Amino acid sequence: MKEQKIIDLINASQAIIKSELLPHMSQNKYDLLMLLKSFEILRAYILKKEGFSQRSTGILQDYFHFPIIDAQDAMAHLCSDLREGVQIDNVLELLEALNTEELNVIESKVAQDG
Amino acid sequence: MNTDQIHNLQQLLHDKLGLVSTHQIKIKKMSGGAIQENWLLQDQAFSLVLRKNAESGVAVSSDREQEYLLLERLYQFGIKVPQPFYFEKASNLLNSDFFIMNKIEGITEGHKLVRMSDDEKRKRIIQDIGTQLALIHAIQADEPLERLFKKPNKDYYLETKLDTFIEQLDALQRNRPVLEYAIRWMKKNQPKVDDLVLVHGDFRTGNIMVEDDHVSGILDWEFTQWGDRREDIAWFTAKCWRFGQDKNVAGGIGSYKDFMTAYAEQAEIYIPEFEMKFWHVLSHVRWAIIAMQQSNRNDDMQKPSLELALTEFMVPRLEKNILDILGEKE
Numbered sequence: 001m002k003e004q005k006i007i008d009l010i011n012a013s014q015a016i017i018k019s020e021l022l023p024h025m026s027q028n029k030y031d032l033l034m035l036l037k038s039f040e041i042l043r044a045y046i047l048k049k050e051g052f053s054q055r056s057t058g059i060l061q062d063y064f065h066f067p068i069i070d071a072q073d074a075m076a077h078l079c080s081d082l083r084e085g086v087q088i089d090n091v092l093e094l095l096e097a098l099n100t101e102e103l104n105v106i107e108s109k110v111a112q113d114g
Numbered sequence: 115m116n117t118d119q120i121h122n123l124q125q126l127l128h129d130k131l132g133l134v135s136t137h138q139i140k141i142k143k144m145s146g147g148a149i150q151e152n153w154l155l156q157d158q159a160f161s162l163v164l165r166k167n168a169e170s171g172v173a174v175s176s177d178r179e180q181e182y183l184l185l186e187r188l189y190q191f192g193i194k195v196p197q198p199f200y201f202e203k204a205s206n207l208l209n210s211d212f213f214i215m216n217k218i219e220g221i222t223e224g225h226k227l228v229r230m231s232d233d234e235k236r237k238r239i240i241q242d243i244g245t246q247l248a249l250i251h252a253i254q255a256d257e258p259l260e261r262l263f264k265k266p267n268k269d270y271y272l273e274t275k276l277d278t279f280i281e282q283l284d285a286l287q288r289n290r291p292v293l294e295y296a297i298r299w300m301k302k303n304q305p306k307v308d309d310l311v312l313v314h315g316d317f318r319t320g321n322i323m324v325e326d327d328h329v330s331g332i333l334d335w336e337f338t339q340w341g342d343r344r345e346d347i348a349w350f351t352a353k354c355w356r357f358g359q360d361k362n363v364a365g366g367i368g369s370y371k372d373f374m375t376a377y378a379e380q381a382e383i384y385i386p387e388f389e390m391k392f393w394h395v396l397s398h399v400r401w402a403i404i405a406m407q408q409s410n411r412n413d414d415m416q417k418p419s420l421e422l423a424l425t426e427f428m429v430p431r432l433e434k435n436i437l438d439i440l441g442e443k444e
Contacts, residue, residue, distance in 0.1 A: 082294035
């Protein structure tokens, strides 16, 4: 099954919500807007998950200075270091970099629209 | 609600409150309130709100009986809360503790309040909000209130709160390095807590009912506790609660100066804006944890909730706000 077909399905679902449902179902407007948001997140996740995973792993690798096998374990290790107050150079930059990767997926529409 | 429940409710209104309802009674679930449910009960002779537990709750919110007793006390103090009329324990028609209170007129929708075009009107509103908050913080502890909320020791108050955040994070089993960093920062930068006052706990645009240019009611008291007044002030002025009107620091409605000047006139205490840094970090950490707890509630729901599922995806934006505060970009 091609990934593009999944994206097409999401696009079509969003289109029908915008053109057919939202104009005629003002009572359910909030639910429909939530649905649109869900589809945006799903689409961004599908399109960006590989890049997200690679870049996040890269950011963690720069911190740990050794190859990361499991990104979740590495993240847990970082959290542990932060909790214990381990001195981390440029910690805000590190955290901002990780945060930006997540926001690129979750708020991809905002990023697109500027 | 089903037909039997509606009929039984009408009977209850008659038996307990002396209210006669007609076949035109409107019983409708109101929007908002992810942790509790609010139902409108409206007929020719009355306009009430029934408040009950949602299918599953967040652990730190108070129970309905506690909230009801608090509303009774606050109403007696003259605080602008809905007048509470009746409370009933669970194993009743609604399978939940519930209480009934008067419906207050006004609007709470945050996106409407923050987009009011009349600057002078918004200024009057924000000033009244400041005054009302000061009145809440002026409530003195007495036996009924202490029975509801035991006053903690102020010397350990913040440390205990931060330790609770850590426990909550561990229970959530999420790796959130920004939150870990923020909690660590707060532990190292704790301000002195001078006194503990009654804090609303969720004082924000969205829980404040406004009619014309004044506050008509303050809602949703399930997070009330004894705390530092700056918690409420910071929650109200936190970026996450400005509904996109980021320049209007006070709830997205007006300036911090106008809000705090009115607060200070009533409270005789002025909290300068620079003091909000710590408390804004705390507000965002707290909200991020609540958002993840709300997302987890879907595991307990019979029917999954899209709203709850989406709260998980608020967390990175809350963390961005924290990073901006700590990086002095906010």
